[in-house]
Amino acid sequence: MNIEQRRKERLDRGIKVRTDGLYAIMSWRELSYLTLPRLVLILGMLALPLIMPSMYWQRVISIVCIYALLALSFDFLAHFVGLVSLGGGLFIGVGGYLAAIMNTHFGMLPLLTIPIATVVGAGICTLFLLPCLPLRGVYFAIVSLMYPLALARVIVALDILGGTDGIMGIESFGNRWVEQYFVILMVLLFLFGARRLVNLDIGLVFRAVKDNDQAVRASGMSITFYKAVAVFIASAMGCMGGACLVHIYMWSGISLLALDFSILPIAATVIGGAGTLVGPVLGCLILVPISELLRAFGTLRIVFYSLILVAFIVFRSEGIMVYGQRKYHQFERWVKI
Amino acid sequence: MSNQPILQVQDVTKAFGGVIAVNRVSLDVNEGEIVGIIGPNGSGKTTLINCVTGFIKMTSGRVLFRGKDISGKPAHKIADMGITRTFQIMRPYYSLPCYKNLVIPLFSPRAKRTGGWRGGGKLGDRDTVGIDILEEIGFERDSFVPYKIASTLPTGYLKRLELARCLALKPEIIICDEIFSGLSMSEIASMVPLIERLQMDGITLIMIEHRLRELFRVSNRVMVLNFGEKVIEGTPEEIMANEKVKEVYFGSEEVEEVMSHA
Numbered sequence: 361m362n363i364e365q366r367r368k369e370r371l372d373r374g375i376k377v378r379t380d381g382l383y384a385i386m387s388w389r390e391l392s393y394l395t396l397p398r399l400v401l402i403l404g405m406l407a408l409p410l411i412m413p414s415m416y417w418q419r420v421i422s423i424v425c426i427y428a429l430l431a432l433s434f435d436f437l438a439h440f441v442g443l444v445s446l447g448g449g450l451f452i453g454v455g456g457y458l459a460a461i462m463n464t465h466f467g468m469l470p471l472l473t474i475p476i477a478t479v480v481g482a483g484i485c486t487l488f489l490l491p492c493l494p495l496r497g498v499y500f501a502i503v504s505l506m507y508p509l510a511l512a513r514v515i516v517a518l519d520i521l522g523g524t525d526g527i528m529g530i531e532s533f534g535n536r537w538v539e540q541y542f543v544i545l546m547v548l549l550f551l552f553g554a555r556r557l558v559n560l561d562i563g564l565v566f567r568a569v570k571d572n573d574q575a576v577r578a579s580g581m582s583i584t585f586y587k588a589v590a591v592f593i594a595s596a597m598g599c600m601g602g603a604c605l606v607h608i609y610m611w612s613g614i615s616l617l618a619l620d621f622s623i624l625p626i627a628a629t630v631i632g633g634a635g636t637l638v639g640p641v642l643g644c645l646i647l648v649p650i651s652e653l654l655r656a657f658g659t660l661r662i663v664f665y666s667l668i669l670v671a672f673i674v675f676r677s678e679g680i681m682v683y684g685q686r687k688y689h690q691f692e693r694w695v696k697i
Numbered sequence: 698m699s700n701q702p703i704l705q706v707q708d709v710t711k712a713f714g715g716v717i718a719v720n721r722v723s724l725d726v727n728e729g730e731i732v733g734i735i736g737p738n739g740s741g742k743t744t745l746i747n748c749v750t751g752f753i754k755m756t757s758g759r760v761l762f763r764g765k766d767i768s769g770k771p772a773h774k775i776a777d778m779g780i781t782r783t784f785q786i787m788r789p790y791y792s793l794p795c796y797k798n799l800v801i802p803l804f805s806p807r808a809k810r811t812g813g814w815r816g817g818g819k820l821g822d823r824d825t826v827g828i829d830i831l832e833e834i835g836f837e838r839d840s841f842v843p844y845k846i847a848s849t850l851p852t853g854y855l856k857r858l859e860l861a862r863c864l865a866l867k868p869e870i871i872i873c874d875e876i877f878s879g880l881s882m883s884e885i886a887s888m889v890p891l892i893e894r895l896q897m898d899g900i901t902l903i904m905i906e907h908r909l910r911e912l913f914r915v916s917n918r919v920m921v922l923n924f925g926e927k928v929i930e931g932t933p934e935e936i937m938a939n940e941k942v943k944e945v946y947f948g949s950e951e952v953e954e955v956m957s958h959a
Contacts, residue, residue: 561804561823568790568801575788577752579802580776580866 369695376689397688401638405548409540418540422608424648425543426452429601431625431632431640432550433594439635440558441590442570447504448621450488451598452605453511453614455481459603460527460612470533474603481599486592493587496573508617515614526613530606543604547641550597555637557593566590624648631672633679642680701764703728703901704749704780704870709758711744711925718744720925721758726870731892731902733912733933736922742905743785745922746872750782751775762870777807779869783859783876785905791848795836798847798858799827802865811867827865834861835891853884860891870901877908885911913937 379390412418430448437443458477462468468476492503515521522528533539557563565586568576573583606612624647625640632643650668654661676683702725711719719741726732734742748755751772760768767775776782790798803813803823813826814833832838834857842850847858856876863871876892877885885908892915896902906912913919913933921928921942929939936942 561800564793564797564800565804567792571790571792572788574752574784575790575862576801577772578750578776578782578784578788579862580773580781580805580807581801582771582773 365697366694367697368692370686370690370692372690402548405544406541408544409537415536418536419608420649420652422540422543422604424644425540425547426601426605426608427621427624427628427648428547428641428644429550429597430621431628431644432547432554432637433597434625435629435634435637435640436554436558436597437590437594438629440563440570441566441587441594442573443587443591444498444501445504445591445594446501446622446626447485447489447507447595448598448623448625449508449617449619450504450511451481451485451595452602452621453508453617454484454595455599455602456606456612456616457521457527457602458484458599460530460606461521463530463607464527470531470607474600474607477603478596478600481602482592482596485595485599486588489591489595490584490588493591494584505622508619508622512614512617515617522613524614526611526615527606528611530610530612532610533607539604539608546600546604550600551637551641554593558637562586562589624651627669629679630669630677631679633681633683633685636679636681636685639679639681702726703763704903705759705761705764706745706749707759707761709745709748709760710756711741711748711753712756718925719748719755722922722925722927724920724927724930726901726903728901729896729899730918731896731904731916733916733919734903734905734922735907735909735912735919735936736928740922741925742922743874744925746782746874746903746905749775750780750872752782776866777805779807779866780872781863781866781868781870782872783856783863783874785874785878787852787855787859789847789850789855789858789862792846794844794846795850795854795858796824796827796831796843799830799861799865800824802862803827805866807866814864814867830861830864831858834858834864835887852879853881853888856880856884856888857891860895864895868900870903871895872903872905874905875907876904877906877911889915 375390375393378384379394384390384394408421409418412421430451433451434445434448437445455477458481459470459473462473462476463470488507489500489504492499516524533542558566565576565581569583569586569590576583576586602616605616625644628643628647629640630643631646632639632641651661651665654664657664672679704726706722706724708721708723709719710717710721722741722745724732734745736742744753747753748758749760751767751770751774755768758768759766762778762780767778767780790801800823802808803826814830828838828843831843836842836854836857842854847855850858856879860871860873860876877888880888889911892902892904896915904912904916913936916933918930919933919936920930921936929936929942931939
């Protein structure tokens with residue numbers, strides 16, 4: 361019996377190899393090969409508020425960006441530091457409540473509350489998560505999931521921070537264009553910042569902590585310290601999102617600590633392509649509007665939503681971006697073996 | 698060279714529950730020496746160095762480095778003082794190219810302080826320093842080898858990469874956990890001069906080995922462990938001649954073979 365066997369061979373495109381080094385600046389073709397995907401993303405994001413038909417959809421874009429920040433922080437922690445975080449709700453909640461308190465009690469402007477909530481909130485989240493950082497395994501995921509649930513109960517039980525009613529009367533951004541372009545620019549800033557970070561030497565240390573933490577200890581570095589730095593960076597993204605969110609809704613309540621903020625970023629990362637950093641942002645751009653469109657179906661939308669997820673996991677588990685990058689950089693052909 | 702031993706292991710004991718893996722083992726290591734630790738499987742060699750390097754906490758005993766008590770310190774603090782180790786099961790960063798593997802130890806506080814291997818307190822570009830270290834350890838500079846992803850390399854190179862990771866910290870002591878195991882005869886033959894050169898550079902080496910012939914050739918002193926206890930300590934010649942070692946550990950045939958080749 362002689363069955364002809366074939367195998368898919370993948371080769372880097374010539375232009376990809378040429379643009380790896382300094383030769384990239386030789387011609388417009390090479391230059392555009394490198395910059396076009398980035399330009400499409402940046403210009404596309406900036407154009408989004410302009411092409412949206414209604415104020416309702418413009419608001420959806422802002423929410424997309426909040427989720428994108430969370431998904432970015434999840435992808436960074438999970439695929440570059442090796443910490444699976446379910447703490448999206450914690451980050452949003454801490455950042456949101458901080459901004460709300462600063463705005464309503466001390467009368468600070470959004471211009472001031474957002475950066476302070478980002479830095480202070482990230483510090484608080486890092487302190488919360490510090491005890492489980494020396495541990496390996498699933499503990500980080502469990503503890504980071506527990507905090508938002510516990511904090512919501514504490515707020516309701518003690519009736520602090522507005523209890524179930526939440527904190528109302530928070531100042532808005534003032535202008536919806538300011539609001540949208542601020543969150544879009546923040547997403548772009550954190551996206552390209554994170555991409556740069558993981559390729560710096562300290563980024564290599566983060567990846568090494570994920571690859572092989574014992575070797576990092578043997579190299580004379582504290583893995584707990586580097587994990588804490590990474591958690592600070594990731595929670596800063598989340599807290600920034602939370603602070604923006606309360607100024608968008610002009611309200612802060614226990615729904616900031618909801619499970620949605622922990623789960624949707626993970627789904628977006630699966631759809632967009634894990635470990636690419638751009639993928640999760642794209643995933644949010646797809647998932648959040650879909651879940652808005654399906655609002656008409658009431659609770660049934662969860663079913664549609666799950667079906668999309670399952671389809672992606674079964675048919676394209678690598679995610680859109682990984683698939684796209686492969687097609688962009690490589691060509692494939694069948695070869696006999 | 699001062700008279701004080703660089704590393705003093707005093708009555709180190711490690712018990713895992715009821716099992717005593719290492720029982721009151723003491724060892725003095727002088728500066729510039731190569732000390733071998735041998736013993737059958739499960740005799741506590743790796744546990745002993747895990748205790749010394751802080752990767753596990755010892756039950757009792759003390760470890761002194763240049764007269765300073767380092768027992769109970771975390772592993773990264775001990776590595777920061779210059780006591781580095783390789784792992785029996787190699788632990789490179791498999792997804793990174795070889796020279797990028799060395800960027801990580803070169804990022805450590807100790808490397809920044811000392812300037813990395815051969816550095817005079819000033820660390821240049823980490824990629825370049827990494828390739829320099831790889832060249833010294835036997836990676837051909839102008840070949841593709843330093844740029845290859847670590848997971849594609851054969852065992853021989855990975856063992857060298859383990860040593861290179863230690864060298865990046867500019868260590869005072871390197872503890873090698875079975876650096877010869879899994880290598881071919883020719884790879885070992887090229888590894889032995891490397892070990893000797895490290896000794897000439899003033900690095901103190903502690904080597905856990907099963908390859909007795911090569912170990913006896915390079916080491917100044919050898920300690921034999923059995924069931925977590927120290928059987929004997931002495932020069933390679935003394936160890937080979939010792940009846941107790943023959944009976945307890947080697948089995949007579951292998952000793953003869955080692956003797957005839959040494």
